[in-house]
Amino acid sequence: MAAATETDQFPCVLTVQVPFPTTRLASVALQSLQVDKELSPLVRRTFTISPPVSDADTTSDQEKTLHVEYRATTNRMLRVAVNSFMESLNLVIEVMEHLDADVLAAEAHSS
């Protein structure tokens, strides 16, 4: 019943799937994106990682996909929320590319 009202109130849905090469990077992305709360009451979002992260594989190199599901009352709200999410995602990935500990270490070696 609760699920039905959720779909009624937030009919516009978009799921963004972002593949990451390792579990660590996927978890880092999830944590950094989740910390900024969704400001609009007209938008709901949920984060999941698949396949699910278990305690055992936090250091493994298994590929993981970050699923971000956005639900909004109108398509306009959905567009605004997803656009802003994309900007944050872009920064997170840029930071991973240039400022991760292993990237900086590799750079220090080559220079």
Place this chain on the structure above:
Amino acid sequence: MAPLYALGCEGSANKLGIGVISHDPETNKTKILSNIRHTFVSPPGTGFLPKDTAAHHRAHFVSVAREALRAAKLSSPKDLSCICYTRGPGMGAPSRASPSRRAPCHIEMGRVITGADNPVVLYVSGGNTQVIAYAEQRYRIFGETLDIAVGNCIDRFARTLAIPNDPFPGYNVEQLAKKAFFKADGTTKREPILLDLPYAVKGMDCSFSGILGAADLLAAQMRKQDAILAGGGETVFAMLVEITERAMAHVGSKQVLVVGGVGCNERLQEMMGLMARDRGGSVYATDERFCIDNGIMIGLAGLLAWETGFRTPFEDSTCTQRFRTDEVHIKWRTD
């Protein structure tokens, strides 16, 4: 014990500043390893909008951070004890980037740079105008603006006159205002003609919106920009000196520390110096590297808090637009 290192990030207004600072808890020695800043400069006649500022910070964050780390010459980012960021106050959108609050950060930086140990602090910037003194592990607000900040007053008047925002409006205003102190030949000194502007000190507080309104009216009537700027400067700085002097008399301090972006105005420093000298004291001020929002002040306050055991779990690392100076527990000072 080896010194501790911190990376500080500040981006709660139109400047993105990142720096690395070290502090040795045993010797209390502080060392600045890097201090990189990139400013979002909006076209003349316009202010910086949150959306554009956020886009600027996102675009430059990685390059500024890399430069700060490279200039600091740390062997590995793993040497950093903590990463500190500005929790507030500031604009919501750009802040998204151990949280610190800007006023204590400015104050700690000023104390380290100038060596003033327990001054009355005038914190003057685009968003803040406060007279602050330390008492029992809080920076307490003695007086403040009742409406807009003094820096906001200056910036908005600069916008009225379409004065360029590069490097920052306050600097250009200061250079223009200086002209009023010289005759037309540019070398002979003279007393500037002071225009009649409201002088709004109310007890320990002051107000700047009326002065801005009056200056806007004058600007519409006359062309002598330097006279209006000089008159406005003399008036608002006199107000600030007055409330600072009252706070000094109250707490019995002979030191004044001027921090925040407006603090690099040399005329304000000079007027404050005259007042402090009359009281047998002195004024401490820093230059634009440390006055204006920067990463290392955030790093320093964050690192001092870290040393007293302050930690922020990742899921609590949020930002807020409202954060009062006296909300912060200054655990690292014991005097």
